[in-house]
Amino acid sequence: MLNHTQKPNPKLFDIDVDQRPIRAGFGEGLLQAGKDDYRVVALCADLTESTKMDAFADEFPERFVEVGVAEQNLVTVASGMAAMGKIPFCSSYAMFSPGRNWEQIRTTIAYNNANVKVVGSHAGVSVGPDGGTHQALEDIALMRVLPRMTVVAPCDAIEARKATLALAKHVGPAYLRLAREKTPAITTLDTPFELGRSNLLVDAEHPSVALVVCGSLTYQALLAARQLAQEGIEALVLNLHTIKPLDREAVLDVARRAGRVVTIEEHQVAGGMGSAVAEFLAENFPVPVRFIGVRDQFGQSGTPDELIAHYGLDAKAILAVAKGF
Amino acid sequence: MSYLSDNERVALEARANDIRESVISMLVEAGSGHTAGPLGMADVFTALYFHLLRHDPTRPAWEGRDRLVLSNGHICPVFYATMAHAGYFPIAELQTLRKFGSRLQGHPHRDFLPMVETSSGPLGSGLSQAVGMALADARDGYESGRTFYCLMSDGEHDEGNTWEALLLAGRERLRNLIAIIDRNNIQIDGFTEEVMPLEPLRAKWEAFNWHVLAVDGHNMEQIVAAVHEAKAIFEKPTVIIAHTIPGKGVSFAEKHYEWHGKPPSKEEGERALHELRTLGEKITSEHQ
Numbered sequence: 001m002l003n004h005t006q007k008p009n010p011k012l013f014d015i016d017v018d019q020r021p022i023r024a025g026f027g028e029g030l031l032q033a034g035k036d037d038y039r040v041v042a043l044c045a046d047l048t049e050s051t052k053m054d055a056f057a058d059e060f061p062e063r064f065v066e067v068g069v070a071e072q073n074l075v076t077v078a079s080g081m082a083a084m085g086k087i088p089f090c091s092s093y094a095m096f097s098p099g100r101n102w103e104q105i106r107t108t109i110a111y112n113n114a115n116v117k118v119v120g121s122h123a124g125v126s127v128g129p130d131g132g133t134h135q136a137l138e139d140i141a142l143m144r145v146l147p148r149m150t151v152v153a154p155c156d157a158i159e160a161r162k163a164t165l166a167l168a169k170h171v172g173p174a175y176l177r178l179a180r181e182k183t184p185a186i187t188t189l190d191t192p193f194e195l196g197r198s199n200l201l202v203d204a205e206h207p208s209v210a211l212v213v214c215g216s217l218t219y220q221a222l223l224a225a226r227q228l229a230q231e232g233i234e235a236l237v238l239n240l241h242t243i244k245p246l247d248r249e250a251v252l253d254v255a256r257r258a259g260r261v262v263t264i265e266e267h268q269v270a271g272g273m274g275s276a277v278a279e280f281l282a283e284n285f286p287v288p289v290r291f292i293g294v295r296d297q298f299g300q301s302g303t304p305d306e307l308i309a310h311y312g313l314d315a316k317a318i319l320a321v322a323k324g325f
Numbered sequence: 326m327s328y329l330s331d332n333e334r335v336a337l338e339a340r341a342n343d344i345r346e347s348v349i350s351m352l353v354e355a356g357s358g359h360t361a362g363p364l365g366m367a368d369v370f371t372a373l374y375f376h377l378l379r380h381d382p383t384r385p386a387w388e389g390r391d392r393l394v395l396s397n398g399h400i401c402p403v404f405y406a407t408m409a410h411a412g413y414f415p416i417a418e419l420q421t422l423r424k425f426g427s428r429l430q431g432h433p434h435r436d437f438l439p440m441v442e443t444s445s446g447p448l449g450s451g452l453s454q455a456v457g458m459a460l461a462d463a464r465d466g467y468e469s470g471r472t473f474y475c476l477m478s479d480g481e482h483d484e485g486n487t488w489e490a491l492l493l494a495g496r497e498r499l500r501n502l503i504a505i506i507d508r509n510n511i512q513i514d515g516f517t518e519e520v521m522p523l524e525p526l527r528a529k530w531e532a533f534n535w536h537v538l539a540v541d542g543h544n545m546e547q548i549v550a551a552v553h554e555a556k557a558i559f560e561k562p563t564v565i566i567a568h569t570i571p572g573k574g575v576s577f578a579e580k581h582y583e584w585h586g587k588p589p590s591k592e593e594g595e596r597a598l599h600e601l602r603t604l605g606e607k608i609t610s611e612h613q
Contacts, residue, residue, distance in 0.1 A: 041464075062464055073489035076450040080457020083392075083442060104450050104486065111444050112435055 001229050003203040007190035013226065019182040022216060023121045025157030026178055027052025029164025030089055034060050040168055041081055043067055043090040045074045051091035051121045051178075071097045072104050078116045079108035087115055087168055094120025094136035094177060102142055109173045110146040117167050118143070121178040123153075124216055124266030125294065125311055126304035128181070135299030141271025143175040144244045150174040150195065151244040153265075153273070155218035156186045159241060162193035170195055179216040179266070181304045186218055186239075198247040200254070204234035209322045210254035211237045213264040214273050217292075220308070221264050223315035228322060235322065243273045246280055255281055261289045262322050266313060269293035290321050328549045333376070337545045340410065341371040345574045346601050347406035347419055353594035355423040358431070361571035361584040362478065363403035365509045365542070369567050370407040372548040373474065382412035385440035391471050392442050392458050396451020397478035397507065398432040399586070404441070405429050413440055449484025451475055452504060456494045459502040459562075467501060472556065475504045480512030483521045488533075494562045495534030502562040503555045504535075507542070509571040511582035530564045542567030574601055 002008050011017050034040045034056050042056045043065040057064040065081075067074050071092050078088035090097065097120055098105050109116045123136045144151045150172060154160040160178060167174045191199065201218070202211075202225045209228070213221040218239055225235040236254045240247065255261050261281065263274030274291040281287060294311050308314045329337070348363045374380070379391045395404050402422065409416045414428070421427035428437045432446030443454050455475035462469050481487055494502055506526075514520050523529070530537045536558045540547040548567065555563035571585070572578025575597040578589075589597055600606075 041461075065460065067489070067493055070489035070492070072450065072486040073453050073456075073493060076453030076486065076490070077457035077460065077493065079443070080394075080454035080459075081461045082457075083454070084458050084461035086461050103447055104453075107444060107447050108450055108454055 001202055001204070001226065003200050006192065006199050006201055007188050008201060009185045009188050012184065012186060012222065018185040020157040020185065021180060021182050022154055022157055022160045023052045023178040023180065025154065025160030026119060026164050026176065027055050029161035031055045031059060032161070033165055033168035034063065037087065037168060039085060039087045041065065041086045041088050043074055043078050043088055045069055045071050045092040045097065047092055047121070051119065053091055071101045075101050075104050075116065075118060076108050079112060079114045082114040082116050089117045089119055091119035091121060093134060094123040094139040095134055098139055098142050098175065099136055106146055110148050113148055114173060115171055117174045117176060119176045119178065122180045123177045124179055125299040125307040125313070126179055126181045126216055126266060127299070128304045128307065129301050131301040132299040137268045137294050137299060138271070139177060140243060140265070140267050140273055141275070144276060145271070148173050149244060150242070151177070152195065152242050153177040153215035154241050155215060155239050156183050158185060158187045158189065158191070159193060163241065166193065166195050177215060181216065183216055184219050186222065196242045196245045196247055198241065198250045199239040200236065200250065201239050202235060202237035204236055207234045207236045207258040209233070209235045209260045209262060210258035211235055211262050211264060211318065211322065212240050212251065212254065212277055213237065214240045214243060215266060217264050217266050217308070217313055220313065220315045221318060224318035224322060227315065227319050233323065240273060240277070243276055246276055248280060251277055251280055252285055255285050255287045259287055260325065261287055262292060262318065263289065264292040264313070264318055266308070267293050269295050288325055290325055292318055292321060327546055328553055329546050334545050337371050337375055340375055341367045342574070342601055342604070344371060344403065344406045344410055346598055347410065347416065348402045349575070349589060349594050349597045349601065351402055351406065351419040351422045352588035353591055354420045356588060357423060358402055358588045359399045359586050360578055360588055361511060361581070362397065362400035362507060362509065364575060364578065365569035365571045365573045366400055366403050366476070366507050367573065368543045368545060369476070369505060369507070369548055370403050372545055374407045374411045376549060377552050379472070385413060389469065389471065391474065392455070393474045393476065394442050394451045394455040394458070395433060395445055395476050397448060397476070397481055398445030400507070401433050404433065408440070448478070448481035449486040451477055452487055452490035455502060455504070456490050456499065459494070459499045460497055462501055463497060463499055471501065473502045475502070477504060477506055479506055479508050479510065479517050479523055479526070482523050491530065491533040491535065498560055499562040500559050503552060504562070504564040506564060506566050507569055508566050509569045511571050511585055513585050515582055526566060534561060536561040536563040537566065538563060539566040539568065542569035543573060576600060576605065
C-alpha cells in the first residue's frame with residue numbers, strides 16, 4: 001500500500017509514531033535558511049514563539065523584526081525589505097495574515113512581485129479551544145486566487161522544514177500554511193520534496209478512488225486508505241502539498257487511474273485545494289469528485305479530535321465518502 | 326543661509342511650471358484622473374527630482390540611488406510628468422496616460438514601469454514599504470548612505486496601516502527616512518478636517534517619536550532646507566508637513582476638493598494652460 005519510493009515513515013501506523021507540530025518544522029527550516037543565506041530576514045506580529053520564529057530571532061537578532069500586533073504593517077514592511085534584496089518571511093496566525101491584511105498582500109507583494117513569504121500558522125479547526133475567531137478556514141482560497149502566489153500546505157513537520165527551505169530559494173511571493181497541533185511524522189528526511197510536485201504516498205494496482213489531500217489531514221487520509229485496503233478497496237493517496245502551482249500531471253494521473261477523486265483539506269470547501277483540483281479536472285478530465293472540508297460554517301471551541309469529527313474531516317468521514325459514490 | 330542660489334531657485338520654479346503644464350495636458354488627453362493633488366505637489370516633486378534626490382535617470386536600477394515611494398499613487402500624473410522631464414522616459418509618452426498598453430497606468434504599476442519603486446494606489450501602505458526599505462538599510466548598518474523618501478497624502482492618515490508604520494519607524498529611529506505629507510486639506514468627500522479631523526497633526530507625529538518640520542509646499546527654498554535639516558537629524562525619522570494648495574497654479578481648481586478626482590475638460594484645460602503659461606496673467610504673452 002504505502003509507496004516506498006516516497007520513503008514514508010516506516011512507523012507511520014505505530015501507536016508510538018513520532019508526533020510534532022507542523023509549525024515546528026517551519027521554525028527549524030527558517031533557522032537553517034537563515035544560516036544558508038544572509039539575506040533571509042524574519043518579521044513577526046507578536047507571535048514569535050507561537051509561530052516558531054524564536055530560534056531564528058535568537059540566532060539572528062539583527063535580522064529579526066518584531067512589528068507588534070500589526071499585520072498590515074507586517075506584510076508591507078516585508079515588501080519594502082524585499083525591494084532592498086532581503087528574503088523576508090513574515091508570520092502570524094493565518095486568521096490575521098492573510099486574514100486581515102489581504103489587500104496589502106495583493107498590492108504590495110503579489111502585484112509588486114515582491115519576494116516575500118507569508119507564513120500563516122494555526123490554520124484549520126484543529127486550533128481547538130481558541131474557537132472560531134482563530135480558526136482560519138479561508139486562507140487557501142484567499143491566497144490561491146492571487147496571481148503569482150505560490151501556496152504550500154505541508155503535511156508534517158519534516159515536510160514543513162523542507163518547504164521552508166525550498167521557499168527561501170524560490171524567487172517570488174509565497175504563502176506557507178501551518179497548523180498548531182502535533183501531527184504524526186508521515187514523511188522522512190529521505191522523502192523527496194519539490195515545490196509544485198506532489199507525492200503519491202499510497203499507490204495501488206487497481207485503485208477505485210484517489211484521495212487528494214494537503215496539510216494536517218494527510219494522516220487522516222492515510223488512515224482511511226488503510227481501512228479501505230482492509231475492506232478490499234484500493235485507494236491512491238496524493239499529498240498535494242503545493243496547491244499552487246497545481247501539479248497537473250499528478251492530479252491527472254490519479255484521476256485517470258482511479259476514475260474518482262476525493263479531496264481532503266482543513267478548509268472551507270469553497271475556494272480551497274479541492275476547488276483547485278476540481279477546476280482543473282472539470283476542464284481536462286472530468287471525473288466524479290467529492291469534497292471533504294468545512295461546508296460554509298465557522299469553527300468553534302473543542303479539542304482538535306472533537307472538531308475534525310464534528311466537521312466531517314476525520315478518517316471515518318473520509319472512509320464514508322470514499323465508499324459512498 | 327540659503328541652500329539655493331537665485332538662479333537655481335528660478336530654474337526650479339520654471340521647471341515646476343512646465344511640469345504643471347504637462348499634468349494638465351496629459352489629464353485632458355486621458356479624460357480621467359486626478360487634478361488637484363498633482364498640481365499641488367509639483368513643487369515638491371521638482372525639488373526632489375531636480376535638486377535633492379541621489380539618482381540617475383540613465384541608470385534607473387542603480388543600487389546606490391535614493392528610494393522614493395509614492396504612497397498616494399493617485400497623484401501619479403505629477404510623478405510621471407516629473408520623471409519624464411527628468412529624463413526617465415520621453416515627455417511625449419505622457420500623452421499615453423491611462424490608455425490601453427501604456428506604461429503609465431492609472432495608478433503606478435512596477436510591471437509596466439519598473440523604475441517606480443513600488444506599485445501604489447490603495448492608500449495607507451506606502452509608508453510601511455518605505456519603512457521596510459529604510460529598515461533593511463539600517464539593519465545593514467546604514468552603510469549605503471541612501472535616503473528613503475515617502476510621499477504621502479493627508480487623507481491616508483485615516484488608514485490604520487499608516488499609524489502602524491509610524492510606530493515602527495519611531496521605535497527603530499530610522500534616520501534615513503523622510504516622509505513628506507501633501508497637506509492640502511482635501512480628500513474625496515470633502516475637507517479633511519470635516520471628513521476626519523487630523524489636527525493637531527504635528528503633535529500626533531511628534532508623539533510617535535518623529536522629528537516634525539512644516540513648510541510652505543510651494544516655496545523651493547523651504548522644501549530644500551527642510552530636507553537638509555531632516556538629513557541632519559540623527560536620532561529620529563523626519564516628517565515634513567508640506568502645506569500645499571490643491572490645484573495650485575490653476576485658479577478655478579485651487580482649494581476646491583471637487584477637483585480631487587476629476588480631470589479638466591478640453592476647454593478647462595486650455596484655460597488652465599493659459600494661466601500656467603502667463604503665470605496667472607503676470608506676464609502678457611504666453612511665449613514670454
